Each structure stands twice: as C-alpha cells, then as structure tokens.
Amino acid sequence: LLITFPAATQYFMWEKTRLPIGATFCVMTLHFGQWMNRVFNFYMWAWFPVNFVTPSLMIPSAIFLDVTLMMTGSYTFTALFGGMGWSLLFYPANWTWLAPFHLAVKHPSGPLMSIAD
DSSP states (O other): OTTHHHHHHHHHHHHHHOOTTHHHHHHHHHHHHHHHHIIIIIIIISOOOGGGSOOOOOHHHHHHHHHHHHHHOOHHHIIIIIHHHHHHHHHHHTHHHHGGGGSEEEOTTSOEEETTO
16 A cells, blocks of 8 residues: 555656656655654553554665666566565565564563563
8 A cells, every 4th residue: 555656656757757766756756744743642642652553664765766767768567566665575674663563572571572562
C-alpha cells in the first residue's frame, strides 16, 4: 500500500520531465509531513515520546525504485524488481530506530523480556 503514491509520482515525473526522482520526491515530502504531524500532534499536543510515534523510513526503498527505473527505463521491470526491492528494503531501513526496543529488560514480576514485548 505504501508504494502506490510514490509509483504514481514516479510515473508522472518520468513521463513529463524524464527525471527518475519521482518516488524519492514523493517519499521525502510524505516523510516531512509525517514528522510535522508527529511533532506537533503527538509530542506537543498529547505528550507521547517521539520514539513511540516515529514514522517508518521509506527513503532507501524509494531510491532503489528510482534507480531501478533509471537503469532499466521500463515500467515492467521497475514494477517487478523495484517493487520487490521496495518491500525487501523496508524492514532493514527501520532497524536503526527499532534497535533500542530489542534490549533485554528485567520486569518486576521476574521474566526477562525485550522492550518490544
């Protein structure tokens, strides 16, 4: 579901201007909007910690999608290989901000669990 708007923007930018930056441009503007929403609504309004409401990173996936279109020049190969790369890069791109939640924590009732549990 995340790939629909970047793919549409990529198609428009490639057809009209021949610039392979559509997906990255769309994801960067979406990411900026998400950060503004998180900071103003969650952190300043509801006082949630910022690391609990961090938006997921789609920037490496969008760059891969744009590079695939630039290298192949074909929408078919971009849909097959770029879409596969989009999904495969999504989880590793988010490891950096998810890593602190995998630390072991000793709960008062006794079990040793991670923060994610």
